[in-house]
Amino acid sequence: MEHPSEIIMKKAINFALKKSTVGVIITNGEKIVVMTGGTIFSKNHDVTGHSEIVAIRKACKIFNSNNLSGCWLYTTYEPCPMCMSAICWAKIDGVVYGASHLDRNDRWKWSILIPSKEIIKKSDHKPILIENYLRKEAKIILEE
Numbered sequence: 001m002e003h004p005s006e007i008i009m010k011k012a013i014n015f016a017l018k019k020s021t022v023g024v025i026i027t028n029g030e031k032i033v034v035m036t037g038g039t040i041f042s043k044n045h046d047v048t049g050h051s052e053i054v055a056i057r058k059a060c061k062i063f064n065s066n067n068l069s070g071c072w073l074y075t076t077y078e079p080c081p082m083c084m085s086a087i088c089w090a091k092i093d094g095v096v097y098g099a100s101h102l103d104r105n106d107r108w109k110w111s112i113l114i115p116s117k118e119i120i121k122k123s124d125h126k127p128i129l130i131e132n133y134l135r136k137e138a139k140i141i142l143e144e
Helices: 006-019 051-063 081-089 116-121 135-143
Strands: 024-028 031-036 071-077 094-099 128-130
Touching: 006 024, 006 031, 006 071, 006 094, 006 135, 024 051, 031 051, 051 071, 051 081, 071 135, 081 116, 094 135, 116 128
Parallel strands: 071 094, 094 128
Antiparallel strands: 024 031, 024 071
């Protein structure tokens, strides 16, 4: 599969719109491994339950490994520092995100304003980062 994939990102956006969450898809080759959202606002009140973290946890269980080399992560919103760090720890090959932290609003706040590319610069593992992909479409989620 060539990255970025418009088909995959549109699936993440549609998922996010239906679930009112950040949509995340992890792919491996041509296959979607995980499509999910976060649990921060669920009855679990899990502050680490960001969509990217939930997706990484699920993918690690599926592969029975903490190494997700060969995988790409698509997300409708720029990963926060915690999520981008987890992406680096998991050795994910690449990240594609839609809306950036610059698009945040009263509903979608991002309180630790460290861009994803800054986390990557300081990491041993440096995933490919494709920023603002289908940004206009992804920003619609922030308005819902």
